[in-house]
Amino acid sequence: xxxxxxxxxxxxxxxxxxxxxxxxxxxxxxxxxxxxxxxxxxxxxxxxxxxxxxxxxxxxxxxxxxxxxxxxxxxxxxxxxxxxxxxxxxxxxxxxxxxxxxxxxxxxxxxxxxxxxxx
Numbered sequence: 001x002x003x004x005x006x007x008x009x010x011x012x013x014x015x016x017x018x019x020x021x022x023x024x025x026x027x028x029x030x031x032x033x034x035x036x037x038x039x040x041x042x043x044x045x046x047x048x049x050x051x052x053x054x055x056x057x058x059x060x061x062x063x064x065x066x067x068x069x070x071x072x073x074x075x076x077x078x079x080x081x082x083x084x085x086x087x088x089x090x091x092x093x094x095x096x097x098x099x100x101x102x103x104x105x106x107x108x109x110x111x112x113x114x115x116x117x118x119x
Contacts, residue, residue: 002063006102015101017061024070025055027096033085038073038113047113049075068097068105075114086110 002017025037029052037050037058050058062069070093076085090108097105 002061017063018056020063020068020097020101021059021061022056023100024059024061024072024093024097025050025057026052027093028059028072028074028089029055031085031089031092033077033080034089035075035077035116035118038075038111040073040113047075049114049116063103066103068101068103069107069109070097070105071109071111073111073113075116076112078115078117082112086112 003014006013028034037055038047039050039057040047058073060071076082093108094105
C-alpha cells in the first residue's frame with residue numbers, strides 16, 4: 001500500500017493510502033443521491049453495500065508523487081439524475097482530498113455499480 005510523505009519545517013507526516021481512500025469514501029457519503037459505497041464480490045458478481053466504517057473499501061487510489069488517481073464504486077438512489085450526482089461527487093472528493101493531502105487529484109473515475117430505492 002502506498003503512502004504520501006509531507007515534509008515541512010516541523011518534520012514529516014506520512015499519510016497511508018488507506019486513510020486517503022477512507023476520507024474519499026466518507027466525502028462521497030456526504031453527497032446527495034449517494035446511498036453508499038459498493039464492493040463487488042468477484043466470485044458471484046454481486047454488489048454489496050458497504051457500511052459507513054468500511055467506506056474506503058469502495059475506493060481505489062493510485063499515487064504518483066504528488067498526483068492522485070481515484071476510482072470510486074458507488075450505489076445511487078433511485079430517481080436521481082446520475083450525471084448531476086456524479087459531477088457533484090467528483091467536485092466534492094477532489095476538493096476534500098486536495099485540501100486533506102496537499103496532492104493534486106488528476107482524475108476521479110466514478111463507477112455506478114447499483115441503484116437502490118430509499119424509504
